[in-house]
Amino acid sequence: MAKITLDDLRHSYMPNPTAEDDWALKQLDVDWEDGGAYALLGPSGCGKTTLLNIISGLLRPSHGRVLFDGKDVTDLPPDQRHIAQVFQFPVVYDTMTVYDNLAFPLRNRGVAEADVDKRVREIAELTDLTETLNVRAAGLTADGKQKISLGRGLVRTDVNVVMFDEPLTVIDPHLKWQLRSKLKELHQRVGVTMIYVTHDQIEALTFADQVVVMNLGEVVQIGTPVDLFERPQHTFVGHFIGSPGMNVMPCEVSGGNAYVNGVRVEAANAHACAADAKGLEIGVRPEFVSFADDGLPVRVTKVSDAGRFQIVDASHDGGSIKLLVAEGDEIPADTAKLKFDSAHTQVYDGGWIVGAKGGAA
Amino acid sequence: MNKTVNQKAWLFVVPVVLLVAFNAIIPLMTVVNYSVQETFGDNTFFWAGVLWFEQVLNSERFHDSLMRQIIFTATILAIEVPLGVAIALTMPRKGVWVPVCLVLMALPLLIPWNVVGAMWNIFALPEIGLLGRMLNGIGFDYNFTRQPEDAWFTLILMDVWHWTSLVVLLSYAGLVSIPDAYYQAAKIDGAGGWAIFRHIQLPKMKRVLTIAILLRFMDSFMIYTEAVVLTGGGPGNSTTLLSIDLVKIALGQFDLGPAAAMSLIYFLIILLVSWVFYTLMMRNEQQ
Numbered sequence: 072m073a074k075i076t077l078d079d080l081r082h083s084y085m086p087n088p089t090a091e092d093d094w095a096l097k098q099l100d101v102d103w104e105d106g107g108a109y110a111l112l113g114p115s116g117c118g119k120t121t122l123l124n125i126i127s128g129l130l131r132p133s134h135g136r137v138l139f140d141g142k143d144v145t146d147l148p149p150d151q152r153h154i155a156q157v158f159q160f161p162v163v164y165d166t167m168t169v170y171d172n173l174a175f176p177l178r179n180r181g182v183a184e185a186d187v188d189k190r191v192r193e194i195a196e197l198t199d200l201t202e203t204l205n206v207r208a209a210g211l212t213a214d215g216k217q218k219i220s221l222g223r224g225l226v227r228t229d230v231n232v233v234m235f236d237e238p239l240t241v242i243d244p245h246l247k248w249q250l251r252s253k254l255k256e257l258h259q260r261v262g263v264t265m266i267y268v269t270h271d272q273i274e275a276l277t278f279a280d281q282v283v284v285m286n287l288g289e290v291v292q293i294g295t296p297v298d299l300f301e302r303p304q305h306t307f308v309g310h311f312i313g314s315p316g317m318n319v320m321p322c323e324v325s326g327g328n329a330y331v332n333g334v335r336v337e338a339a340n341a342h343a344c345a346a347d348a349k350g351l352e353i354g355v356r357p358e359f360v361s362f363a364d365d366g367l368p369v370r371v372t373k374v375s376d377a378g379r380f381q382i383v384d385a386s387h388d389g390g391s392i393k394l395l396v397a398e399g400d401e402i403p404a405d406t407a408k409l410k411f412d413s414a415h416t417q418v419y420d421g422g423w424i425v426g427a428k429g430g431a432a
Numbered sequence: 433m434n435k436t437v438n439q440k441a442w443l444f445v446v447p448v449v450l451l452v453a454f455n456a457i458i459p460l461m462t463v464v465n466y467s468v469q470e471t472f473g474d475n476t477f478f479w480a481g482v483l484w485f486e487q488v489l490n491s492e493r494f495h496d497s498l499m500r501q502i503i504f505t506a507t508i509l510a511i512e513v514p515l516g517v518a519i520a521l522t523m524p525r526k527g528v529w530v531p532v533c534l535v536l537m538a539l540p541l542l543i544p545w546n547v548v549g550a551m552w553n554i555f556a557l558p559e560i561g562l563l564g565r566m567l568n569g570i571g572f573d574y575n576f577t578r579q580p581e582d583a584w585f586t587l588i589l590m591d592v593w594h595w596t597s598l599v600v601l602l603s604y605a606g607l608v609s610i611p612d613a614y615y616q617a618a619k620i621d622g623a624g625g626w627a628i629f630r631h632i633q634l635p636k637m638k639r640v641l642t643i644a645i646l647l648r649f650m651d652s653f654m655i656y657t658e659a660v661v662l663t664g665g666g667p668g669n670s671t672t673l674l675s676i677d678l679v680k681i682a683l684g685q686f687d688l689g690p691a692a693a694m695s696l697i698y699f700l701i702i703l704l705v706s707w708v709f710y711t712l713m714m715r716n717e718q719q
């Protein structure tokens with residue numbers, strides 16, 4: 072077990088990166104606490120897997136260091152870092168039995184057979200593999216194989232961190248939920264640091280205590296699921312997390328008040344804006360927009376029923392805006408006025424939240 | 433409910449039936465026909481029963497060529513399969529050298545068989561061939577036209593040169609189909625080179641290797657052109673393999689009955705061995 076520190080980390084797949092776009096990972100300074108459950112969330116191609124491979128030692132970063140408990144491991148190969156990784160597609164040794172699969176990492180390290188047996192049975196119990204121990208691994212279903220991969224990681228007693236690279240991609244939908252709860256349960260029982268890479272916000276938010284949102288090779292926000300929802304540090308986080316995503320529209324700020332199309336709207340951090348700032352945007356989640364007697368004038372263009380609530384599309388002079396209305400609530404037929412919940416409305420400058428410039432920049 | 437029966441569908445299988453008939457069934461039945469009859473020319477035939485089969489199976493000559501054939505096939509398999517796998521393992525999996533290696537590997541397979549035989553014949557001639565001169569130059573008494581061991585050595589060397597590429601290409605195809613994650617997982621699990629080969633690469637190559645071994649078994653068991661051009665079965669009968677012997681009986685001595693019987697026995701041996709081998713490999717797969 073260990074605390075993982077990424078110090079001034081950058082990586083490029085090119086030999087001589089020059090332009091900003093040449094970097095697959097731009098600049099990372101992150102601390103992962105020992106025993107935490109982290110999710111790395113971001114769209115495809117944002118550098119999640121690159122980062123994971125750097126932590127596991129499969130890839131050497133072009134710049135910066137990786138520290139486990141303060142010890143520099145940047146140049147150590149994967150097998151000496153005491154990490155475990157579960158891949159997107161199940162990796163099992165087909166010709167071996169489940170038992171031999173689980174024993175493989177221990178036997179490679181020369182552990183005595185009696186200890187191997189004890190440990191394998193323990194882990195098999197944890198991962199629900201006891202009944203299939205003597206079956207050939209090739210005969211298992213995808214979720215069984217992912218459990219073997221996980222078990223092979225956990226079987227070593229010295230494991231620092233278990234990493235998951237989109238481990239549920241090939242799992243049937245009805246088993247995804249089960250396996251995810253199993254992971255969560257294992258995290259609580261074993262207490263080892265886990266890093267879970269995914270582009271699925273539900274997986275990330277349900278698995279992790281702390282979610283690291285990445286975009287275009289940089290970390291845009293690290294926070295609890297609640298943080299990400301209520302106070303997105305970047306408009307990208309607002310868009311990417313939540314369904315439907317955050318509304319973002321151009322605005323102006325003067326005298327500590329925000330204006331959209333000349334109409335004053337509430338915003339938590341409007342007072343923090345520089346008076347002459349240009350290109351400001353205001354962001355508010357559909358959950359925090361409601362109809363009111365007074366506010367931003369809009370025309371309702373579409374209503375879609377999503378079961379327990381209705382998603383209303385409304386248009387104003389500068390674009391469109393979405394809001395959620397509880398099921399059964401009345402929706403104005405044509406023109407209406409909207410009000411934003413001031414505590415959950417933020418002004419963004421160049422994509423980043425104004426005032427408390429958090430996250431990595 | 434009445435099912436509509438439409439016999440027109442048969443028309444669609446006629447082409448393939450005709451093709452298979454002319455291609456395989458009719459020639460094979462001709463051979464069967466010869467194998468159970470005696471003929472003295474003039475197109476007159478007498479029933480001979482299993483006489484020819486008994487004669488062939490009891491003949492010293494057949495035993496000798498069969499034995500030579502088995503030794504030849506076993507030797508080239510024992511060399512070509514491990515060598516092919518070893519070469520495939522050392523070939524680059526990414527980069528500019530991949531196409532270069534693949535083309536170099538494929539070259540021997542593109543040369544017509546009789547040209548291969550002629551090439552090696554000239555190459556190995558003790559007086560004028562590069563190989564022959566060299567071997568003699570460094571002190572070996574090498575002459576494949578006179579010494580049986582030298583003839584065997586040259587024959588096997590030629591086959592290895594000609595056909596190892598096939599094993600290489602098939603094994604390579606099996607190797608490159610292994611996802612990177614397997615190697616990464618092996619690294620994390622602390623597996624060494626041998627463990628990676630034994631538990632990842634070999635199992636993943638099993639299917640293609642089965643095919644490679646089958647193809648090499650069948651082809652080498654039927655080898656004719658290269659061998660006949662290289663040694664003509666000599667010196668003496670020392671490299672007279674089954675097919676060479678068969679041609680000698682059929683076209684040299686014109687003993688059509690025994691030749692036909694021998695063809696069928698020959699065919700059944702190949703069929704039986706291939707079937708047993710394939711069944712064993714596939715049964716393993718299912719367990």
